Amino acid sequence: MENEPKLRTLTLSDQLLVFSHSGLEQAAWNYPRLQNLGFCYLMVPAIRRLYPEQEARILAAQRHLELFNTMPYMQSLITGVTLSLEEDHANGNGVSDNDIRALKVSMMGSLAGVADPVWWGTLRPILSAFAASLALSGFGIVGPLVFFIGWNVARLSFRWATQRWGYLQGLKVVTFLSSGVLQKLTLGASIVGMFVMGAIVPRWTRFKFAPIIASSQHANLSLQSMLDQLLPGLFPLILTLVCVWLLRHHVKPLWLLLGVFILGLGGYWLGLLW
Amino acid sequence: MSSIFGVLIVAFLAGVEGVVDEWEFHQPIVACTLVGLATGNLVSGIALGAALQLVTLGWMNIGTAVAPDPALAAVVAAWWVSGPAHLPSAAGVILAIPLALIGQGLTRGLRQLIIPLVAQADVAAAQGNLRRIEWVHWSSVVLQGLRVMIPTGLFMLLPATWLRQGYYAIPHVLRGGLRVSAGLLVVVSFAIVINMMATRQLWPFFFIGFALATDGHLSLVALGMIGVGLAILYIKLQSKDTPHNGGSGTLPDDEDELDRELDDL
Known part of the structure; x- marks a missing residue:
């Protein structure tokens, strides 16, 4: 009875340590193995707990130094599932190290594609534009605070919740993900x-056409007020759509910045833009 | 003196964040505000941060691509605007663009230079030395911070009078043009974000948003509510159209429940 091997489990404080490490994942971003050291670094507290034997410890560290790359916040979900698999592996519950490898590779690609539009494409532009508008309309410091606090509350709670959920559910997460719920969320x-x-x-393209474009004895014709009658913001809309079209045709953003810059200088010089 | 140290600390934080993308210290609205705080000109720091944020909000590192780096751009431009040079905000926005490209080059370079360091982690792993793996990783964090802190320090060596003289040596016509350009540059960022998400089925939502926003009575919060409402409606109607046993397998119970709940509303 006393010889029965003690079940190896990750304590809550181990999981919190992994969580605190996870925020530095991308620091050692390198070619060609991308976030490999970052992922290994965040697994270190778990490896320390689960593998007291030197042999197993070496294998675990090497396993997590292999190529890894995903959207950093989604990495928490992968981390959670990996933690649960590592625990099974350490206890000899029929999970091989190749299973762990395969799981990481299969999750990292699909999750990154889903999460990039949500965090970088939707949440950050919207929240930061809202914060910038607050700052520019007289609320001053409130703007930056709204962005900083709002972003980090969302990020930290998402990271902890998904890591915890991934750890508790283990492989069930994979079945859940294949059900298409995430795709709906991304679409939304x-x-x-x-x-x-x-x-x-x-709202946020700040420019005006010059007040007077043509004047006669009777009236001043303003291009801006004429366009405002037609559709306010028409010029920014066209400019944006042209930029999107050019991006679709693989024109680098740098050239667009340069082009818009010259357009602004030229427009002012010709007296069209104000 | 303390303001210089303050700016350098902000530069370090921004440098780390420019790569790890977590606390977002590298976003201009945060970085410029902090530089403004360090130099004692909070108001001009916030103003530049907000203006620059709109220009950089589309710059994102996706997959293995490296975008222009807002970290170096925000910190150095903020030093020139709220530091002793007191350049106008529009000049800061324009100067931020070449700075961002320098930062981008430095990020790319460091991703190569860090390879020998990562090789050290392999050595440590083969020895089973976990503590050393942690140290290797922490030193890469420091390198990322220095990536922005050192160039910032160098740019801060430029005398403020040179910058002021340089700016006022620009002909009046060009200075006005700079102001116009600074206001226009935001469209490139908008285009990057739109390009990332746009699919044929999503374009109508873009034009609905545009049309509603031209009515000045609707606040951004109200517009956000309309957007969320439209998204829920669209997804709900879309899942009604597709038969439940079709597509890629059966739908889980959770989703049926969600559908039922939405039906009840």
Whole structure:
């Protein structure tokens, strides 16, 4: 009875340590193995707990130094599932090290594609544009605070919740992900993102056509007021759509920045833009 | 003196964040505000941060690509605007673009230079030395911070009077043009974000958003509510159209429940 091997489990504090490590995952981003050291680094507290034997410890560290790359916040879900598999592996519950490898590879690609539009394409542009508008309309420091606090509360709670959930559910997560719920979520976020980007274009492109474009004895004709009658924000809209079209045709953003810069200088010089 | 140290600390934090992308210290609205705080010109720091944020909000590192780096751009431009040079905000926005490209080059370079360091982690792993793996990783964090802190320090060596004289040596016409350009540059960022998400089925939402926003009575929060409402409606109607046993397998119970709940509403 006393010889029965003690079950190896990750304590809550181990999981919190992994969680605190996970925020530095991308620091050692390198070619060609990308986030490999970052992932190994965040697994270190778990490896320390699960594999007291030197042999197993070496294998575990090497296993997690292999190529890895995903969207950093989604990595928490992968981390959670990996933790649960590592625990099974350490206890000899029929999980081989190749199973762990395969799981990481299969999750990292699909999750990155789902999470990039949500975090970088929707949440950050919207939240930061909202914060910038607060700052520019007289609320001052409130703007930066709204962005900083809002972003980090969302990020930290998402990271901890998904890591914990992945750890508790283990491989069930994979079945859940294949059900298409995430795709719906991404579609929803992209809809909100596109809608709000549409709203941002006329509101935050700061420019005006020169007040007077043609004057006669009787009246001054203003191009801006004429365009405002037609559709306010028409010029920013066209400019944005041209930029999207050029991006679709693989023109580098740098050239677009340069082009817009010259357009602004030229427009002012010709007296068209104000 | 303390303001210089303050700016360098902000530069370090921004440098780390520019790569790890967690706390977002590298986003101009945070970085410029902090530089403004360090130099004692909070108001101009916030103003530049907000203006620059709109230009950089589309710059994102996706997959293995490296975008222009807002970290170096935000910190150095903020030093020139709220530091002793007191350049106008529009000049800061324009100067941020070449700075961002320098930062991008440095990020790319460091991704190569760090390879020997990562090789050290392999050695440590073969010895089963976990503590050393942690140290290797922490030193890469420091390198990322220095990536922005050192160039920032060098740029801060430029005398403020040179910058001011340089700026006012620019002909009046060009200075006005700079102001116009600074306001226009935001469209490139908008285009990057749109390009990332746009599919044929999503374009209508873009135009609905645009049309509603031209009515000045709707606040951004109200627009956000309309956007979320449209998204829920669209997804709900879409899943009604597709038969439940079709597509890629059966749908789980959770989703049926969600559908039922939405039906009840």
